[in-house]
Amino acid sequence: MTPEELFTAALGLGRQWRVAQCRFEGEPKRLELRLEHVPGEHFECPQCKALCGVHDTIERRWRHLNFFQYRCELVAKVPRTWCRRDGVHQVQVPWAREGSGFTLLMEALVMLLSAEMPVDGMADLLQETDTRLWRVLIHYVEQAQARRDWSTVRRIAVDETSARRGHRYVTNVLDCDGTGLLLMVEGRSSEALGCFAQALREHGGDPAQIQAIAMDMSPAYLKGAAEHFPQAQIIFDKFHVMLLAGQALESVRRQLQHDGAELKGSLWSLRGNVWNLSAERQKQRRALCLQYTKLGRAMTLRETLQAIYASPDQVTAESQLNWWCGWALRSRLEPFRALAKTVRQHWEGILAYFNTGLTSAAIEAVNGIIQLAKRMARGFKNFIYFRTAAYLRAARLKFELPVIN
Numbered sequence: 495m496t497p498e499e500l501f502t503a504a505l506g507l508g509r510q511w512r513v514a515q516c517r518f519e520g521e522p523k524r525l526e527l528r529l530e531h532v533p534g535e536h537f538e539c540p541q542c543k544a545l546c547g548v549h550d551t552i553e554r555r556w557r558h559l560n561f562f563q564y565r566c567e568l569v570a571k572v573p574r575t576w577c578r579r580d581g582v583h584q585v586q587v588p589w590a591r592e593g594s595g596f597t598l599l600m601e602a603l604v605m606l607l608s609a610e611m612p613v614d615g616m617a618d619l620l621q622e623t624d625t626r627l628w629r630v631l632i633h634y635v636e637q638a639q640a641r642r643d644w645s646t647v648r649r650i651a652v653d654e655t656s657a658r659r660g661h662r663y664v665t666n667v668l669d670c671d672g673t674g675l676l677l678m679v680e681g682r683s684s685e686a687l688g689c690f691a692q693a694l695r696e697h698g699g700d701p702a703q704i705q706a707i708a709m710d711m712s713p714a715y716l717k718g719a720a721e722h723f724p725q726a727q728i729i730f731d732k733f734h735v736m737l738l739a740g741q742a743l744e745s746v747r748r749q750l751q752h753d754g755a756e757l758k759g760s761l762w763s764l765r766g767n768v769w770n771l772s773a774e775r776q777k778q779r780r781a782l783c784l785q786y787t788k789l790g791r792a793m794t795l796r797e798t799l800q801a802i803y804a805s806p807d808q809v810t811a812e813s814q815l816n817w818w819c820g821w822a823l824r825s826r827l828e829p830f831r832a833l834a835k836t837v838r839q840h841w842e843g844i845l846a847y848f849n850t851g852l853t854s855a856a857i858e859a860v861n862g863i864i865q866l867a868k869r870m871a872r873g874f875k876n877f878i879y880f881r882t883a884a885y886l887r888a889a890r891l892k893f894e895l896p897v898i899n
């Protein structure tokens with residue numbers, strides 16, 4: 495067997511193509527495989543599939559999987575068919591997707607690696623530009639996203655994420671019951687929900703099937719829900735209420751610091767739930783709360799609200815929440831007074847959380863993954879990159895790729 499025959503067999507080129515020449519080229523050395531089609535063959539017209547004669551050929555080049563440590567490229571003069579009906583078209587080659595500069599197996603490798611590393615890491619490893627890698631990711635992610643069936647989605651959550659601190663927001667729509675991120679759209683206006691209603695129809699669903707929407711208390715989302723999902727129950731979920739409580743606590747801390755309290759470096763020991771903190775930070779939290787009584791009061795208010803979310807039923811939750819609002823209003827802590835007012839204004843939606851069996855777990859999980867996706871897309875130069883990274887990580891897509899084995 496000659497090396498050419500060996501590579502022809504290894505590449506699985508089908509009967510129309512063979513490796514005519516293999517050689518090491520350039521510095522650093524790369525393996526170049528020149529392919530040629532069997533002379534006299536007819537090719538399918540890409541439009542109507544009729545067998546047609548060859549009009550002319552165009553030389554093209556594809557990056558393939560490395561050959562040991564060497565970069566490997568396929569080069570071929572690709573025929574263009576002349577079809578009576580459709581005119582001149584370049585034929586489909588069996589090893590690559592139309593318009594791609596990578597072979598299918600190389601693309602499969604890119605997709606495989608993308609599950610493990612950020613795009614700039616892949617670019618280093620593969621010695622490729624990130625633009626070329628993004629093009630592959632975008633193609634497969636959009637293809638898999640387009641094929642998703644949303645006909646069984648019943649309960650969704652709407653959530654905003656800042657793309658970068660302070661500016662440019664995106665809206666995420668997710669399935670509360672398991673399929674992760676459904677849609678990411680730019681902006682956080684009421685139209686974000688209009689976009690989802692439209693996308694739902696395109697994915698085999700109907701806006702009328704949505705029974706509940708979990709969201710934060712932004713008027714824009716409320717308006718969007720009323721317009722596009724009038725039958726859905728609005729739920730202000732635990733995740734978003736606790737986010738507000740965390741922000742109220744942070745306002746109290748900042749005010750104290752502004753008034754001269756020694757709170758430098760306290761941010762992380764005061765944030766989040768005590769059981770997630772190291773022993774050192776738990777100790778620091780206790781000490782600060784004892785030293786600054788306002789901070790102690792704010793912390794107790796936040797933790798009590800958290801505990802109320804463990805209520806066994808809606809009736810219990812309602813009476814406890816009512817009591818909590820009274821306490822917060824008398825607390826002489828302005829941020830918590832404001833929060834109590836907000837809670838009272840959104841009473842029905844907040845209580846709805848307790849009898850729907852909805853949990854915030856899906857929202858928190860997807861939110862965490864999207865933060866990671868932000869890192870994968872490094873700095874969010876481009877909305878499409880960010881959305882692609884988010885779908886890749888959080889949308890449970892099924893890709894149609896050749897198998898590397």
Ligand SMILES: [Zn+2]
Nearest residue numbers: 539542577580
């Ligand atoms: Zn044709």
